[in-house]
Amino acid sequence: MARYIRHAACFCALLLVALLVNATRVQVFEAAAHDENPANRREVIARYGLRRGDILVDGRPVTGSRDTGEQLRYERTYANGPLFAPVTGFASQEYGTTLLEHTEDGVLSGSDPLLTPFALWNDFTRRRNPGGDVVTTIDGAAQQAAFRGLAGRKGAVAAVEPTTGRILALVSSPSYDPEVLSGNDPGVGRSWARLNADREKPMLNRAVRQTYPPGSTFKVVTAAAALDAGVVTDLDAPTDSPAPYRLPGTRTSLTNESDGCEDLSLREAFRWSCNTVFAKLGVDVGVGDMTATAHAFGFNDDALRIPFSVARSTFDPTVDKAQLALSSIGQYNTRATPLQMAMVSAAVANGGQLRTPYLVERTTTSRGTTVATAGPRPGRQVMYPSTAAQLRELMTQVVTEGTGTNAAIPGATVGGKTGTAQHGIGNAGTPYAWFVSWAQGDRDVEPKVAVAVVVEDAAADRGEITGGGVAAPIARAVMEAVLRSKE
Template identity: 50%
Template sequence: MNKPLRRVSVFCLAMILVLMGWATWIQGAKASDYDDDPHNPRVAIAKYSAPLGNILVGGQPVTGSAATNANLKYKRTYKDGPLYAPVTGFSSQIFGSTQLESLYSDLLGGTDSRLQTPADSLLHERPKGGDVATTIDPKVQKAGYDALGGKTGAAIALDPATGRILGMVSTPSYDPGKFAGSGTADQKAWQAMSQDSRQPNLNRALRQPLPPGSTFKLVVAAAALENGLYSSVDQPTDSPDPYTLPNTSTKLTNESTSAPCENATIRTALQYSCNTVFAKMAVDLGKDKVRAQAEKFGFNDGKLDVPVRATKSVYPSDMDQAQTALSGIGQFDDQATPLQMAMVASAIADGGDLKTPQLVDELTDGGGNTVQKNSPRTYRKAMSAQTAAQLRSAMQTVVDKGTGSNAQIGGLTVGGKTGTAQHGVNNSGTPYAWFVSYADDGKGHRVAVAVMVEDGHAARNEVSGNGLAAPIAKAMMQAALT
């Protein structure tokens, strides 16, 4: 063989080897990437070739599947879609999936390896999709949704003893069934939702951190008791009224000039929501001690999964003393989700023990057999039992005699804390209304609730945690315990 021909032969052989290697790499190492690529039409065709498993609330499915006449043989359907959208998320033939629909897509679609039986493997058949049983109590969910009504906001209810999420509401909401298919109507519905300035697809309960306002005073009070700054909620504090912010000439005042805030006890300061008391208390403790206490409740945790990932709630670290004072009343750069504030109330209600919030109770296969059962898990010990008991007592005073009177429920012991958080340039925006609470039926059953109303369509001077948020919490607590 002459030299030029030999070179061509070697080159061709090399090209063949490269091609074979490339094909092997594509079919082997990259196969899973292509299988998981949402732009691969075969993925959607396979997923929607059979009915999906369901997401259950109270043991009943709130999802379903409907036959179509297209290549994608089945599409997702939803029962009471807007009510449960913050729980389920959506599964769309065009636009993918979110929340539980996304996290458990393999189980719901039958491709989870835990569903495989020997017969399935032998016959190369995909098992029937499994089900996801949530912790949601339908009565609590509907009570929160109805009470929020046309307001923009969120509410979440926890069982303090287990961490089970009993209700998780976000409004305005959306109907995931309207864009579950691939038709023109589905595309128009998706476009309308995506362009809605109210962001109906935002899960405000988990992913809308806002200034918590005076509800954060519970965290500061816990820090003061845990660190020995004060020994009791009934010990007078060292608190001038008004309070001059450190190293400034700015005087911090209270909402009511007649409130007995000067040197008030923690109980009285919570009852009247005294800014001066908790601002100075935060400075006296120092930002590091307040932050340490906040983090015991879950602040600054960027990996809180319920199992849906919650947005991190923030207690800042880089502050001077004046900023620390403002952080003590839930302002400056404090940010909290309703989930986070429900965790604060939950820890107080459960004697200082904070359970990890969880939205999913059980996973089952297509035959109803348990694949995974979730048990309660301790998140952290947030405070001592003594501190928790004192804060429960002080929160009861807020509801019985103070700013949280709209949360009173006959036959139940109720404790709460109101909050009105300012925002906007020079606090020009409509304040956010907060209410965090717990209720106890005296028979071993408790519930913790946090409500945030972002826009209640009320005049600025009429916005209050007691007026807008407390009735929503009351409705959810009643549904859970009565």
């Protein structure tokens, strides 16, 4: 009898060993595969079982979490969602995440191993940390000023701090409330369908994901190329530019919105935004140097992240001379995001050095302990400091006595450039109104803010003054908000 008992005991021991081996195989070696199986809802339940960390502006959260008491317990909430949607994006139980909610999801959801000093232990116990917080660079007052200035019109505003690259405002209009996409009830699906069917595209982040012909604001880049290449050595010397200007190799003549542009100096041509002068300058500089200068400013760069991706701004390096002439005044294939044009203005303000823009200042644990910081951002010299000084002079004159007087701020030095970008078949579309600028308070040792504004539905005169009349007041409000906050 004892032998049968021993055999049964051995058999039971073998079964126990087999059970342990199988459990080890499933829970250790195949854990990742089971985690990624769409049928496994444990990860989803655990993800929404804890409050999500917050995104902060001016040290205050602009996001939150609501306890629903359901299986997927916490839903995302947004304070003033339409204002900050181009920064936060959305976090949806049905449709995933976008923008900062996506790129910083590891911190916000608590899954980032940097949130705990015992990451391996958490992996073993399957424990999830409380969500951490993301501190942004956004200036709340500047964001509000840009949002109010656009007032629901299609367009965008981007503002950066020239010396650091910190993004101070990022606004897209029309906007939407990300909270309507947070949960998983039938209303979320209806909201998703409605937002995607909206012809105004409220979920499109126009500040970083939409490119436009920059129009005459691109003349800042063309002037920089001409000065750096030595094509222009004296701001006040005649440029030998006919008006109208026949595009090389064609019978097409380029004209100006105003008279008096023939042979005008670079100073006066910049002040009154003469197309003929800058088209000829682009041809004289040549496609190689024009492309190199545009690339230095950030055009044709696929790699820019802030930390979410930014659409590629373009300057076509394969153009002929006629196309180069048009490209040099911000038309033809030249396209730019508002953030890109803010970078152009920032480089001028910062002595020719461009700092890489960024949106996240630091990330922290739920208790406020810093996990990671932005650190010093890489910069590059995009033009000679002397060229930047001359461009600052030219941009200042645009505001003091040119087409950008609506951007003037008492007690501050402001530089700017207006632009009206034509588009559509036969340029029949309502022109886009542009304004790029920078501002320095009289007590400041360096410029504090660079701004780019584009308004798509600027129903106004087609002349260059459109950018000054429609977009410049928005830029002024943003710059004033930043200067006041810096004080």
